[in-house]
Amino acid sequence: MADPKYQQIADRLREQIASGALKPGERLPSEPDLVREFEASRNTVRLALALLTNQGLVVTRQGLGTFVLEPARPFTALLSRVKVSPSGHHVSTALPVVGSADGEPETVRRLVERVPASASVAEKLEIERGDPVVIRRSLQNLGDVPWLLINSYFPMDLASGTALEQAGEIERGSIRLLADLGHPQSGFVDEIGARMPDAREFDFFRLSSGTPVIVVNRTSYSAARPIRLTRYVYRGDRVRLAHEVGTIPARYRSAEPAAS
Amino acid sequence: MADPKYQQIADRLREQIASGALKPGERLPSEPDLVREFEASRNTVRLALALLTNQGLVVTRQGLGTFVLEPARPFTALLSRVKVSPSGHHVSTALPVVGSADGEPETVRRLVERVPASASVAEKLEIERGDPVVIRRSLQNLGDVPWLLINSYFPMDLASGTALEQAGEIERGSIRLLADLGHPQSGFVDEIGARMPDAREFDFFRLSSGTPVIVVNRTSYSAARPIRLTRYVYRGDRVRLAHEVGTIPARYRSAEPAAS
DNA sequence: CAGTGGTCTAGACCACTGC
DNA sequence: CAGTGGTCTAGACCACTGA
Numbered sequence: 341m342a343d344p345k346y347q348q349i350a351d352r353l354r355e356q357i358a359s360g361a362l363k364p365g366e367r368l369p370s371e372p373d374l375v376r377e378f379e380a381s382r383n384t385v386r387l388a389l390a391l392l393t394n395q396g397l398v399v400t401r402q403g404l405g406t407f408v409l410e411p412a413r414p415f416t417a418l419l420s421r422v423k424v425s426p427s428g429h430h431v432s433t434a435l436p437v438v439g440s441a442d443g444e445p446e447t448v449r450r451l452v453e454r455v456p457a458s459a460s461v462a463e464k465l466e467i468e469r470g471d472p473v474v475i476r477r478s479l480q481n482l483g484d485v486p487w488l489l490i491n492s493y494f495p496m497d498l499a500s501g502t503a504l505e506q507a508g509e510i511e512r513g514s515i516r517l518l519a520d521l522g523h524p525q526s527g528f529v530d531e532i533g534a535r536m537p538d539a540r541e542f543d544f545f546r547l548s549s550g551t552p553v554i555v556v557n558r559t560s561y562s563a564a565r566p567i568r569l570t571r572y573v574y575r576g577d578r579v580r581l582a583h584e585v586g587t588i589p590a591r592y593r594s595a596e597p598a599a600s
Numbered sequence: 601m602a603d604p605k606y607q608q609i610a611d612r613l614r615e616q617i618a619s620g621a622l623k624p625g626e627r628l629p630s631e632p633d634l635v636r637e638f639e640a641s642r643n644t645v646r647l648a649l650a651l652l653t654n655q656g657l658v659v660t661r662q663g664l665g666t667f668v669l670e671p672a673r674p675f676t677a678l679l680s681r682v683k684v685s686p687s688g689h690h691v692s693t694a695l696p697v698v699g700s701a702d703g704e705p706e707t708v709r710r711l712v713e714r715v716p717a718s719a720s721v722a723e724k725l726e727i728e729r730g731d732p733v734v735i736r737r738s739l740q741n742l743g744d745v746p747w748l749l750i751n752s753y754f755p756m757d758l759a760s761g762t763a764l765e766q767a768g769e770i771e772r773g774s775i776r777l778l779a780d781l782g783h784p785q786s787g788f789v790d791e792i793g794a795r796m797p798d799a800r801e802f803d804f805f806r807l808s809s810g811t812p813v814i815v816v817n818r819t820s821y822s823a824a825r826p827i828r829l830t831r832y833v834y835r836g837d838r839v840r841l842a843h844e845v846g847t848i849p850a851r852y853r854s855a856e857p858a859a860s
Numbered sequence: 861c862a863g864t865g866g867t868c869t870a871g872a873c874c875a876c877t878g879c
Numbered sequence: 880c881a882g883t884g885g886t887c888t889a890g891a892c893c894a895c896t897g898a
Binding site: 665666 | 863864865866
């Protein structure tokens with residue numbers, strides 16, 4: 341009698357999911373059914389279901405039932421590829437945009453805004469909190485799954501009066517545009533973290549409880565200063581970030597992402 | 601009357617935490633107190649507290665109370681540094697071990713085991729599921745916080761009869777040992793993902809609900825084949841993985857991690 | 861010991877879904 | 880409409896903590 345009853349119920353259901361007795365997409369017995377089956381009160385059954393929900397195993401929909409979640413098939417995004425070939429080193433720095441096996445990313449929306457810098461943005465760009473920055477937002481779907489949120493932040497003194505302030509795609513890419521403006525990129529730093537989504541991300545990704553997001557902060561520098569911060573927010577269950585160093589036998593390499 | 605009562609209670613408490621009325625480490629009012637304050641039943645109050653717990657804002661300890669969590673100060677682990685200096689490229693590939701500002705990592709345990717390969721390990725090492733592999737496990741603390749789990753998997757035909765099969769540290773590192781055995785490393789691939797912790801990780805890291813883990817799978821290759829898989833599991837709230845490419849102004853660079 | 865959270869029950873009514 | 884999950888109540892007893 342070690343475990344509490346709601347744990348035991350959760351364990352039993354988890355086993356049935358792991359063993360395949362309950363397959364992905366299938367409906368679990370209704371709560372009244374579980375009450376009868378386990379001789380527990382409904383609150384106890386619901387405690388067990390809450391556990392499974394928080395572990396990302398099931399999802400419940402009002403009026404319909406509780407369903408076993410499909411295991412997510414993550415896509416691989418290539419962060420960067422560093423070749424150390426006989427003829428010398430070569431650095432290929434792809435954007436963390438999908439190079440996927442099945443399905444093309446689609447950009448759904450692009451927005452340009454001008455807002456005061458948050459504390460975290462200000463720190464990376466080495467400006468004061470509250471200083472104005474230009475944000476270029478876009479988001480990408482993979483099939484019908486919202487997959488990636490991209491926010492690029494530019495210091496106002498760089499972006500003011502340039503194409504960066506206007507909506508629409510940047511011809512030939514923003515890196516080249518920044519170089520033309522006298523701020524050639526000399527390097528960048530990626531900082532990768534994971535956390536639970538905030539309310540906006542939760543809605544946007546249509547997440548169920550128990551799914552984290554992965555955040556990549558890519559800060560680009562000229563020789564003198566930070567010139568851009570790009571923040572990529574991915575669904576944690578849909579992405580694997582790849583980063584290749586050295587010579588990798590061809591069959592193990594990730595696909596090159598589409599140009600962006 | 602839009603939101604249910606437990607949401608309203610959670611919102612009120614969340615505001616008090618955000619505004620600083622309830623400071624990190626402080627105890628929330630007891631559940632009976634909240635019952636009186638919000639004129640709700642204890643179950644409803646507990647629903648609200650469960651919400652805050654899942655969002656990583658509070659932690660409850662039986663017999664003591666519910667406490668506001670300290671915001672985690674993440675440490676930065678340097679995944680790799682790629683220099684593109686005038687004198688030529690240089691690739692520094694640090695293990696994802698902490699280069700921290702305050703506190704030194706300590707290795708707490710080392711274990712060596714011999715087990716059948718799981719599906720995911722078999723795939724990376726290109727062997728059959730169930731084939732024996734040697735696992736070298738270790739874990740690191742940062743102060744008194746369990747921080748990092750490392751599992752290295754070696755194919756049996758490489759490790760059999762070598763120092764890899766014995767407990768204790770590998771002299772001069774396992775990369776060099778593998779090279780001496782005729783399997784020089786030519787490159788590696790990092791695959792980075794995030795997910796909710798499993799039960800073992802949950803206990804090990806002493807996590808509260810609402811904290812994901814970050815997993816780095818580093819597969820090392822010789823010219824011919826995979827020779828090692830190292831899996832790093834971090835507390836998601838305690839780490840930022842850094843990855844530097846190009847020339848970064850010195851003051852923006854991460855600390856070099858301690859040799860390992 | 862008193863006070864805290866952890867577990868559990870039995871029942872009620874509401875909101876949503878598909879038929 | 881019947882059946883599902885969503886919310887809520889009122890009360891009970893247990894397990895853990897610190898004084």
